[in-house]
Amino acid sequence: MCKIIEIKDRGVEIRTPRELLDEIPDIDELICAEGYTRLDMDSCLCQIDVKKTLNNAGIKFEETFMGYVVTANSGDVELALKLNKLVHDECKDVPHDIGLRLLDIVKKNLEFEQPKDTLVSKIKQRIESEYRKHPDLDWAEIAARKIYAGIVNPK
Numbered sequence: 001m002c003k004i005i006e007i008k009d010r011g012v013e014i015r016t017p018r019e020l021l022d023e024i025p026d027i028d029e030l031i032c033a034e035g036y037t038r039l040d041m042d043s044c045l046c047q048i049d050v051k052k053t054l055n056n057a058g059i060k061f062e063e064t065f066m067g068y069v070v071t072a073n074s075g076d077v078e079l080a081l082k083l084n085k086l087v088h089d090e091c092k093d094v095p096h097d098i099g100l101r102l103l104d105i106v107k108k109n110l111e112f113e114q115p116k117d118t119l120v121s122k123i124k125q126r127i128e129s130e131y132r133k134h135p136d137l138d139w140a141e142i143a144a145r146k147i148y149a150g151i152v153n154p155k
Helices: 017-023 052-056 072-089 099-114 118-129 138-152
Strands: 004-007 013-016 061-063 065-068
Touching: 013 017, 052 065, 072 099, 072 138, 099 118, 118 138
Parallel strands: 004 065
Antiparallel strands: 004 013, 061 065
């Protein structure tokens, strides 16, 4: 039976290597399981040594009968909730979990101290990619700049 990875805080189940990279962007390298030399990104997780991959990325998890459960740390959850509120104050129709989707971008910016315009651009691109239904996305940059200001200069 194939294993799954559950991201408990978001109610997400991961079943393929592609989903794993999409949902947990902190993973830089997928480590092949014993007997595998290459990965089919749309096949099951059996081809990955999930324990080594998650440990290598510094991700906390628990092993269960069905697979693995990943939970975000409380600081990440707090920041994601703040991002979520900032986005929804500006853009009502974006996905409800947009804060979690922006979390990796913001954490990397804080770690590497990227210039303001770089972070604003990345936030804008992420919002646009999550909300491609509408062609007029002028609000995305305004929202991204307000979000940046809310992160860097919290009140």
